[in-house]
């Protein structure tokens with residue numbers, strides 16, 4: 001019989017053994033290098049919410065589960081069995097309140113093993129019951145392994161230690177928290193205070209953050225958000241909501257620095273269109289939204305249609321302007337560059353297991369290539385906002401320091417909070433001070449750069 005879930009909400013009508021098997025499939029796929037989103041897309045619809053909840057939990061505690069499995073079964077079983085074992089061990093790891101009663105979880109994991117790989121059921125049973133018997137000692141031994149203690153790959157832990165000697169442990173802990181669901185209210189329709197009242201009428205508790213940000217007390221499907229289909233609101237993290245204001249308000253924060261209606265703006269890496277839409281909600285701009293991934297770019301078009309906004313969209317490599325640029329310079333460029341996504345691990349617990357240490361230098365090289373290619377497209381006195389959802393300095397501060405060294409006609413904007421890293425922590429301890437961020441947003445880096453007149 002299924003034990004009632006305590007902190008994980010799974011579908012009550014589905015046998016836990018079935019959810020464990022779907023979760024093991026997802027964990028196996030991530031370990032083989034596929035994204036969790038792609039893996040969940042293959043899960044039957046009725047089992048998807050429960051599988052997602054269990055997969056998030058397992059991936060948040062995968063380092064611990066791997067260390068325990070290595071102690072109890074040093075020779076890893078075949079990947080399908082290993083993934084099931086790791087899922088069960090992550091759910092049995094003493095992380096706060098356990099989601100399921102121990103023995104019910106083990107019974108269901110053994111039932112799942114019988115369906116998945118019948119010959120492995122006795123092995124799965126033996127490992128899990130031994131873990132229950134020796135849990136305190138095994139957990140203490142496993143915690144000596146940094147991957148188990150911090151639930152991130154060792155290279156990631158070392159990288160953060162180097163980049164944030166004072167805060168790395170907090171960042172790692174924050175990565176394993178659940179992120180709140182944040183909304184951006186469409187400024188063409190309403191504001192945060194007004195939308196919070198609309199939510200309250202639907203029985204949804206929320207609070208306003210700044211003029212157009214809203215944080216829901218509990219996540220909910222977008223279909224329940226009033227006016228969502230009519231473009232009243234979009235789902236967007238609070239840190240991501242800083243981009244539009246930084247680009248629009250410009251250098252010095254003075255009225256004269258604001259982008260004028262009709263300004264020509266390039267959103268160089270636009271898909272799925274969150275920041276493109278935000279820019280257009282705030283101002284009447286002539287926006288070219290570019291992305292090299294045509295499938296993702298289609299989502300920009302859908303988003304803009306839902307919100308009643310318009311931009312020109314082009315599928316192309318931003319690093320090769322000769323293929324798509326008409327020669328007219330831009331007043332402003334937003335480069336929301338491809339990155340490690342190390343700032344959004346709360347929402348994507350698979351990211352840390354998918355990345356490799358060598359990815360960071362490769363991504364930094366791509367970011368530098370895009371910066372170099374786009375800088376000549378900017379008018380004198382124009383502004384470029386560079387951002388990444390990364391907490392690694394190589395994709396943020398170091399990237400921009402090197403860019404400024406290479407370009408004598410580039411200067412960092414003076415606007416307070418225009419430059420620096422944001423950490424996914426409540427006090428956002430780095431350079432940023434911005435009223436839009438008064439609760440933990442994702443990890444981000446922003447730098448607003450102005451082109452000097454030659």
Ligand SMILES: C[S@@+](CC[C@H](N)C(=O)[O-])C[C@H]1O[C@@H](n2cnc3c(N)ncnc32)[C@H](O)[C@@H]1O
Nearest residue numbers: 269270271272273274275291292293317318336
């Ligand atoms: C961080 S996402 C952008 C998110 C988007 N700005 C938003 O707010 O919704 C980075 C995007 O860059 C795109 N991309 C990666 N390399 C690119 C390139 N060379 N040229 C154009 N787009 C690229 C990816 O397809 C991806 O959609």
